[in-house]
Amino acid sequence: DAGVTQSPTHLIKTRGQQVTLRCSPKSGHDTVSWYQQALGQGPQFIFQYYEEEERQRGNFPDRFSGHQFPNYSSELNVNALLLGDSALYLCASSLGHGSSYNSPLHFGNGTRLTVT
């Protein structure tokens, strides 16, 4: 039973560039959430996708955007990268929109993004 998989594992980008991170949810899950974990901090919620639509968004600028595909996989896009975007980006999946009450979040191992 494959868990949440994320690619790539590491990425180095230059300030001003754009980046795309990818996530495949755990088998049977249909909801994907993205979190940003800066060094020494707890994860911060970016947004959540369900039925190919953004359902909820955290306090992140429009430079952060996403997409969910019919197979439930998801992408996180960040434009005009800033040094402060350097972080571990975590993808989490669950079954059913807003279901952490009944279906716990399953996290991937993350993508480490470094912006130079």
Add this chain to the structure above:
Amino acid sequence: AQSVTQLDSQVPVFEEAPVELRCNYSSSVSVYLFWYVQYPNQGLQLLLKYLSGSTLVESINGFEAEFNKSQTSFHLRKPSVHISDTAEYFCAVSDDRNTDKLIFGTGTRLQVFP
């Protein structure tokens, strides 16, 4: 807005000693509380959760946490730790059962020494 405070950034203990990792949250009418563990170079794994009912919740590997509404706390405890418990522990809260948006604390690094 909901917030979570983990009072200790690091907790060093010797193997087989008891440990308590502290977590406090801002008050809310209803709240759902979680503890996640993060081993090096891995994602977060759910350790235990409080949704309703009994205020004492347990995990399969010997951890327990008690929901204390009057003190707005959800401290994590284990009576005897192992080397393998060395990890980062995050407390998280949600005040909406219809969301996957969790508010995380800044984490507590548990270091178990032989």
